């Protein structure tokens with residue numbers, strides 16, 4: 308690459324979960340374009356391979372690891388294969404639209420397991436096992452739906468994301484002992500398979516975009532560029548923060 312670039316990720320190894328789709332996929336690809344060596348993980352072999360093929364810089368030692376983060380053995384295998392890394396982006400997650408009165412323990416477990424317990428366990432383990440380099444940067448994917456906007460039906464998902472945000476702040480304080488930074492990104496609606504789950508029609512989604520002052524939902528790259536800032540040395544004084552990216556929809 309060469310030249311002056313404070314956002315360069317050259318020389319950094321970065322692990323991205325949820326890299327087979329949406330925000331994780333875009334983050335892995337853009338990070339590779341900025342010079343990073345990336346380790347990508349998800350469950351779907353074919354879609355993860357597509358991300359792998361789209362990475363830039365195949366002379367670097369990019370790696371792909373298939374793992375279901377809800378499977379204890381696969382999670383352990385994943386952790387065992389992770390070298391000392393400079394960055395971690397926790398994107399794996401899932402949405403749910405369900406009014407609170409219909410919330411069952413089963414539904415809560417389903418969402419909290421992947422949106423909260425899995426990323427927390429991965430983060431905690433990698434820090435404890437000293438796989439996060441001194442001055443490493445961790446980025447968690449929170450959501451506007453957990454912190455700023457409380458639309459009906461979004462409560463269980465929102466609660467899982469606000470729990471993640473709270474953990475982010477505690478980890479930021481504790482992990483500062485090794486200068487490890489921990490931040491989150493809080494997106495509004497981003498055009499990925501997560502929002503096309505059949506609960507809201509494409510027409511309703513198009514109509515909803517009109518609420519956004521900038522006139523559109525986010526693209527995965529809009530989020531990836533913020534993750535890159537947080538992973539790069541340009542943000543070396545930033546920790547414990549939740550960066551809102553939402554086309555202005557939360558302006559009050």
Ligand SMILES: NC(=O)c1ccc[n+]([C@@H]2O[C@H](COP(=O)([O-])OP(=O)(O)OC[C@H]3O[C@@H](n4cnc5c(N)ncnc54)[C@H](OP(=O)(O)O)[C@@H]3O)[C@@H](O)[C@H]2O)c1
Nearest residue numbers: 325327328329330349350351375376399400496497499501
């Ligand atoms: N899109 C939005 O509007 C939006 C807004 C705010 C926050 N977010 C958050 O941003 C993150 C990424 O969302 P996205 O929109 O990019 O979603 P997406 O396109 O649906 O991608 C979700 C990713 O999570 C992975 N995943 C799901 N369950 C998994 C499991 N058990 N083990 C391992 N990987 C698993 C999926 O991979 P496999 O299926 O291959 O396992 C996929 O790569 C999520 O945490 C989401 O909550 C999204």
